[in-house]
Amino acid sequence: MHDDSHKLYYNINEAAARYGFDASKLRYWESVFPMLKPEKRGGDRIYTPEDLEVLDEIVYLVEHKKHKLAAARQIMETGRSQRTKIKRAVQQLETIKRYLQDIKELMK
Template sequence: MKDDSHKLYYNINEAAARYGFDASKLRYWESVFPMLKPEKRGGDRIYTLADLEILDEIVYLVEHKKHKLSAARQIMESDRSQRSKIKRAIQQLEVVKRYLQDVKELLK
């Protein structure tokens, strides 16, 4: 098997093969997990590295932790909400940091 670790985009069959299942499972998961939205080019699904990271989480929760799909979806939605809050907090802290740097420069 060739090394595809450098690829940026994967078709649905390549993405499914990475996890050892067929494309129909991915198509179904797209309907269950709204955060899994591969691009479509010419009618073909194209999975990015970000999509594969989402799939990694889904596979971990469903296949390894044995959560039902509905529970895995709730966990992932909760995690996304937390990440969003953290991202906003970081952005606010960056604004404060720039302000303090400006004040520091004025005091020199």
């Protein structure tokens, strides 16, 4: 697999291939998960890195944790998933790190 993390957007086939799915699965998931809203340009779906983060979460809950779609949607809507909690904790730690770096700079 090559590194395409620099890309700003992905078409539906690229996004589906990332997970080993058919594009039809992603189109269906758009109807089930309201938080999955890729932009449509000229009728083509454009997935941003943020959309792929949402897909990462859906794949984790549905494919790996084996939640039914409705349960996965509810977990995502309420922010109770483990991945969401970890992401929130990392963001808080990054904020604390910046704060401590600012204090360190002031003490020089």
